[in-house]
Amino acid sequence: MNKKTKTKLKAIYYIVLIKLIAVFSARAAALKAFKVFSTPYSGKPKRIPPAEFSFATPLTLPFEGKVLRGWLWQPEPEKNNGKKILIAHGFDSCSYRFAHFIQPFLQQGFTVIAFDAPAHELSDGNTTNVLEYRNAIVAIKKKFGPFEVNVGHSLGGMAITLAAEKLQDTSKLILIAPATETFTAIHAFSKLLRLNANIKSAFVQHIKTISNHSIHYFSVSRAIAHIHAPVLWIHDESDIICPFKDVLPVQEKQYPHISFYCTKSLGHSNIYRSKSVKNAIISFSNNE
Known part of the structure; x- marks a missing residue:
């Protein structure tokens, strides 16, 4: 399986997971989305120095x-x-x-x-x-x-x-x-994972909560x-x-x-x- 296919399958997985979480809580879905947003998608491969x-x-x-x-x-x-x-x-x-x-x-x-x-x-x-x-x-x-x-x-x-x-x-x-x-990155990420307005709003609010700054500061x-x-x-x-x-x-x-x-x-x-x-x-x- 090539890298492009793996990335696509991973995106589909998170789209489904976040939508499922959002049924119960938009904030919880936003927190999950933020964790995905903050996680290097390649993990930590053992690269040769x-x-x-x-x-x-x-x-x-x-x-x-x-x-x-x-x-x-x-x-x-x-x-x-x-x-x-x-x-x-x-x-x-x-x-x-x-x-x-x-x-x-x-x-x-x-x-x-x-x-x-x-x-x-x-x-x-x-x-x-x-x-x-x-x-x-x-x-x-x-x-x-x-x-x-x-x-x-x-x-x-x-x-x-x-x-x-x-x-x-x-x-x-x-x-x-x-x-x-940063708002450009969030917009692209929201589009990729199909975050609805409520999840996106909670996502942006979470950034403000942990940083004391709006996304426009970054x-x-x-x-x-x-x-x-x-x-x-x-x-x-x-x-x-x-x-x-x-x-x-x-x-x-x-x-x-x-x-x-x-x-x-x-x-x-x-x-x-x-x-x-x-x-x-x-x-x-x-x-x-």
Whole structure:
């Protein structure tokens, strides 16, 4: 059975289950839906570590009753520029996906640190959300920072943006196809699992209850206006996971601290594998 078929069958299972729960309670159905929304759909497959991870220094960080696991790479002493880069992967991903960035950053003299997000790959937990991911990044920054450059893909892009806002951090942000608007993700998820209006309303209310914020708080376009740091925003026009239409209102505001690098036909998951994108990231990281 291929991955697409498995995903479809899993969606059908949750559609039926949540509808059944909703017969008795819309709130209970919403809580179940939120758990599904917060669970990496690939689970924790035993991926083979890329070669770059064989010479990294393993890191651990206690966080909210869990242990986060990460890695540190240091350049040769004669190349060390004294600066650090933090890499934050996306939802249902892991630090291994950014292995091809390690050597280029080291060649430029950067110390590189990457952590698996809560509930991902080697870090503890089964579910996570952007608020927890933001708080994890804040904890990582306080323990292992300061970082002169912060790189985040997808949900990691939103998380590092919210962390920068919270800390009033002025170090560089590189956002690769960031999850720009949470309400867009919730709308797509609701459509996939066919959540009715009552369940969707209870779902949104649950987010407000656990975070003390409306879903509109969890927005890169909102937070970016409060950040006074150089930003490189990379996004593909054909991205269907984090739609390009959510980027347009930010572009229209023409913030002087944001540079956009827009691509075509790279999609969401392959954009950071592009040689031109990698070169743009390295160049932006090095610019004073």
